[in-house]
Amino acid sequence: xxxxxxxxxxxxxxxxxxxxxxxxxxxxxxxxxxxxxxxxxxxxxxxxxxxxxxxxxxxxxxxxxxxxxxxxxxxxxxxxxxxxxxxxxxxxxxxxxxxxxxxxxxxxxxxxxxxxxxxxxxxxxxxxxxxxxxxxxxxxxxxxxxxxxxxxxxxxxxxxxxxxxxxxxxxxxxxxxxxxxxxxxxxxxxxxxxxxxxxxxxxxxxxxxxxxxxxxxxxxxxxxxxxxxxxxxxxxxxxxxxxxxxxxxxxxxxxxxxxxxxxxxxxxxxxxxxxxxxxxxxxxxxxxxxxxxxxxxxxxxxxxxxxxxxxxxxxxxxxxxxxxxxxxxxxxxxxxxxxxxxxxxxxxxxxxxxxxxxxxxxxxxxxxxxxxxxxxxxxxxxxxxxxxxxxxxxxxx
Amino acid sequence: xxxxxxxxxxxxxxxxxxxxxxxxxxxxxxxxxxxxxxxxxxxxxxxxxxxxxxxxxxxxxxxxxxxxxxxxxxxxxxxxxxxxxxxxxxxxxxxxxxxxxxxxxxxxxxxxxxxxxxxxxxxxxxxxxxxxxxxxxxxxxxxxxxxxxxxxxxxxxxxxxxxxxxxxxxxxxxxxxxxxxxxxxxxxxxxxxxxxxxxxxxxxxxxxxxx
Numbered sequence: 001x002x003x004x005x006x007x008x009x010x011x012x013x014x015x016x017x018x019x020x021x022x023x024x025x026x027x028x029x030x031x032x033x034x035x036x037x038x039x040x041x042x043x044x045x046x047x048x049x050x051x052x053x054x055x056x057x058x059x060x061x062x063x064x065x066x067x068x069x070x071x072x073x074x075x076x077x078x079x080x081x082x083x084x085x086x087x088x089x090x091x092x093x094x095x096x097x098x099x100x101x102x103x104x105x106x107x108x109x110x111x112x113x114x115x116x117x118x119x120x121x122x123x124x125x126x127x128x129x130x131x132x133x134x135x136x137x138x139x140x141x142x143x144x145x146x147x148x149x150x151x152x153x154x155x156x157x158x159x160x161x162x163x164x165x166x167x168x169x170x171x172x173x174x175x176x177x178x179x180x181x182x183x184x185x186x187x188x189x190x191x192x193x194x195x196x197x198x199x200x201x202x203x204x205x206x207x208x209x210x211x212x213x214x215x216x217x218x219x220x221x222x223x224x225x226x227x228x229x230x231x232x233x234x235x236x237x238x239x240x241x242x243x244x245x246x247x248x249x250x251x252x253x254x255x256x257x258x259x260x261x262x263x264x265x266x267x268x269x270x271x272x273x274x275x276x277x278x279x280x281x282x283x284x285x286x287x288x289x290x291x292x293x294x295x296x297x298x299x300x301x302x303x304x305x306x307x308x309x310x311x312x313x314x315x316x317x318x319x320x321x322x323x324x325x326x327x328x329x330x331x332x333x334x335x336x337x338x339x340x341x342x343x344x345x346x347x348x349x350x351x352x353x354x355x356x357x358x359x360x361x362x363x364x365x366x367x368x369x370x371x372x373x374x375x376x377x378x379x380x381x382x383x384x385x386x387x388x389x390x391x392x393x394x395x396x397x
Numbered sequence: 398x399x400x401x402x403x404x405x406x407x408x409x410x411x412x413x414x415x416x417x418x419x420x421x422x423x424x425x426x427x428x429x430x431x432x433x434x435x436x437x438x439x440x441x442x443x444x445x446x447x448x449x450x451x452x453x454x455x456x457x458x459x460x461x462x463x464x465x466x467x468x469x470x471x472x473x474x475x476x477x478x479x480x481x482x483x484x485x486x487x488x489x490x491x492x493x494x495x496x497x498x499x500x501x502x503x504x505x506x507x508x509x510x511x512x513x514x515x516x517x518x519x520x521x522x523x524x525x526x527x528x529x530x531x532x533x534x535x536x537x538x539x540x541x542x543x544x545x546x547x548x549x550x551x552x553x554x555x556x557x558x559x560x561x562x563x564x565x566x567x568x569x570x571x572x573x574x575x576x577x578x579x580x581x582x583x584x585x586x587x588x589x590x591x592x593x594x595x596x597x598x599x600x601x602x603x604x605x606x607x608x
Contacts, residue, residue, distance in 0.1 A: 061480070
């Protein structure tokens with residue numbers, strides 16, 4: 001590999017190979033020794049760095065018959081100069097819940113991609129999919145057939161339900177309040193049509209976090225964030241609190257004094273928590289996992305409307321259902337999802353995310369339309385403008 | 398698959414659109430189900446979803462109106478969508494509810510250089526011809542060029558469109574297909590019909606007005 005002579009000179013990219021860190025340039029060069037597409041990618045990327053602009057363009061639609069999504073057509077604006085990447089389509093493969101693979105499965109994924117594509121991967125894309133970078137229109141159907149025969153399927157793209165993703169929850173984490181992977185798998189299988197056949201005003205992302213730590217950043221990255229929580233009291237093991245003291249922890253300085261709602265006290269012997277004031281920041285549980293555990297009555301908080309900036313600015317999701325049980329067959333959350341899709345699907349504008357739709361119609365109207373009761377906890381602070389009148393005032397008159 | 402989608406799918410399988418139009422009055426989710434069925438693995442059902450959307454537009458233009466922008470967008474989706482059947486759906490909506498599409502023919506011609514959308518765009522132009530005679534006549538030269546495509550389905554679709562427009566300027570291009578024995582399948586009257594390209598061209602020629 002080392003004596004492979006690259007077709008294109010890449011002095012700027014070469015800089016990115018220096019230093020102790022992993023380098024994507026190094027990896028693309030390794031691939032380029034076997035795959036001309038990767039070679040072309042190096043050439044075009046160097047040119048982009050030099051000219052400070054991208055040369056990828058959306059030049060046409062590509063896809064698999066019977067699917068409306070899953071392949072993203074990408075073309076080079078410099079196809080003549082870098083013919084190896086004239087067409088460089090992306091294929092999204094639906095990842096397993098929690099991103100657990102056997103080494104055999106990974107080999108299968110890579111072998112098929114070596115056969116039909118550039119050999120380059122993005123593991124994983126921000127949607128959660130196993131992303132394959134770089135193939136041509138002619139190879140798509142055969143590529144898909146091979147993946148399908150090996151038991152894999154395409155992920156979501158476009159105005160569909162994007163591939164749901166979740167943290168690895170109960171498989172590896174003691175904070176998980178429900179089985180995130182079971183829910184993720186169930187939703188993926190239940191909504192195959194919505195995943196593969198775009199019929200919404202715009203994309204709809206579901207991300208599932210097992211606890212309020214929200215390691216998958218569902219609150220910021222998904223239209224529907226399902227975040228584990230508990231209803232009852234944080235479980236306290238007072239003996240383990242003492243063990244932390246003996247190990248050198250200053251509980252007042254490091255734990256109770258850091259509580260954002262000041263709902264904890266430590267008198268040197270006993271930990272007390274006013275659970276009604278707890279806002280699930282998770283600081284105490286994260287730092288004293290042996291002494292503090294989430295409650296026993298677990299489920300999830302449902303938040304709606306998170307998104308990154310495209311048409312409107314970035315939005316964090318808003319709490320719509322403070323607590324929902326989260327056990328198979330997950331009927332309650334499915335009923336909720338259906339209500340969201342019915343209201344937004346029928347009334348959302350083209351390319352309007354559900355969070356933008358909520359802003360347009362108003363959170364009150366949105367809540368009413370999906371049949372959920374407003375909750376005082378949704379109000380950030382009392383109104384500042386005395387000239388706003390509520391409907392009730394008019395009704396009283 | 399949702400119960401509603403299954404029900405709509407069942408009606409399309411039997412080619413019965415009336416229950417779909419009744420169903421949509423009670424449940425507007427039918428519209429979303431039809432859009433989803435535009436990407437169904439079954440080719441005939443995809444086309445029948447096109448027909449159903451056209452009829453829905455005729456009966457309930459208010460329900461079809463929001464779809465127009467969405468379908469146009471899907472023809473140029475940069476985020477990984479492919480509106481395989483969006484052009485035919487637009488064609489059918491415009492045929493039954495011309496008021497919903499204005500200046501719609503010229504934008505469709507843009508997709509004649511998209512291999513994945515070409516045949517469907519031609520079919521749509523053919524379906525739009527009765528509702529937009531002047532606009533479709535304007536694009537006859539571009540459509541006629543498609544008679545030289547390497548793909549028999551594209552040649553047949555171009556012939557269908559040219560016949561529907563009925564402009565005599567298409568005569569030379571259609572005559573050029575007189576010996577084309579390649580089989581090509583087009584959607585016609587609720588069925589997928591396979592004929593030789595020369596037969597599609599012959600039918601189109603018979604519909605041309607005198608130049």
